[in-house]
Amino acid sequence: MTATAVEEVAQALLTARRERVPCNAERFATTLVDAAEAYAVQDAVARGLGETFPGHWKSGGPGREQPLTHAALPAAGVWASPAVAADWPFHLRLIEAEVALRLGADVTPAQAEALTQANAPSLIDAMTVSIELVDSRWRQGPQAPPLLKLADLQSHGALVLGDWRPFAPRDWAQQALTVRIGDRPAERFRGTHALGDPAWLLPQWLRHATRGGATVPRGTVVTTGTWCGLLEAQAGDAVDVEFDGIGRASVQL
Template sequence: MPLSSVQPAIDALVQAWCDHRTTDAAPFAPAIASAAQAYAVQQGVAERLAWFTPGAPPYWKTGGPSRQAVQTHARLPERGIWHSPASTDWPFAMRGIEAEIALRLAVPVDAALAAGLDRDSASQLVDAMTVAIEVVDSRWTQGGQAPDLLKLADLQSHGALVLGDWLPFDAEHDWATQRCRVEISGAPAQTFAGTHSLGDPAWVLAAWLRHATQGGQVLPAGSVVTTGTWCGVLQAKAGDTVVATFDGIGSARIAFSA
């Protein structure tokens, strides 16, 4: 897609990332009228900021509000992928908290393989899972109230990703009864059970793999995808420590020192 129509949005987001500030979304809404344009902005920003190491297994986020909705996707900057326990003084505009499960590919996947996948066959390509905390942030001043396509252009409001320890993936795991607990400093722990929006983190795999292998891309073994929140978006602040625990799977922790 020609970048001329989306170049102003790319420029604005690059500047916001570099200056650690937000920018008004309103002027860019008319130009970002399709998901294809939003994904072009994602790619343009990533290229300008040199986020990705050639050949390295990539990190992605994907998900949707229901199985009937179209999933959205974003490849994540390597600079914001941290192993738990993590501590950061990054000046986030927001510190939204999503407790998630991340999955890791065991084998390379190309477009030909991805084209025929469903939930069960895609699950066979995964070797490991872990607890993840996604920090939700925005380069738009409107934050979560920005237009959906502009949020998609801005990495679907991604800030950082904290990953716990990996353990073998069980394709038959009982996600309907899976319990998740989120603790944020100074607030009572919140518990959630069976609350993944698609009912199963592995449900996202087929659509994600088809998106990520477009244009001849091959996802190498070791590629990671985080699969959507179990707790909605909770709010943390500077000075808070956040712990997400999934019974029988593990936990992840992040401390916000600023």
């Protein structure tokens, strides 16, 4: 791992956050060589923002056969629903409707290493509807190189969380949800999570979160990937997401 490369990208991202002006990804298109360096940038940005061990994460991927990605989320951009985000410095406003899960117990590195998709859900005590607002510190936005997007918290902007309810097994293949954005017609989805089950990612996420030897504390939250793809929104739009039988969340942009 090249410390200079990690520091250069981290400083560019911190400057973009501080000055609220996206930076040019072309300058760093080949700076990072692998995911380990991108995650090191995430860690450096967190230190620069004064973040300690995160209470909120995002994790997910396009399918079970492909590597998942993970990012710890800055606390300042995590809000309870109904949220008002009109003053938040967005460059993009892309919407992902998700389900967030909350740990009901501490998880040590040894426990994380032993987890399977079958037993990991027993660690979850609650779930809620979440809205991830996707944004970028790169001028190129979604077209930035994949490692630079991963370094930029996998293009995370903010997270809105609904009311918590006890976690219980569900028929996720039949899970329905409705997304409303501004004055557009409501969009309906069913069984559209890329992993089939949002809890499927728990072992990989927890191994990543404990990779430095830390224990992930009870109450830590992970949002688990989109059910609606990326939907465009504009400043001034009201966004409302409702998962049948789970709840709803909303944000005013």
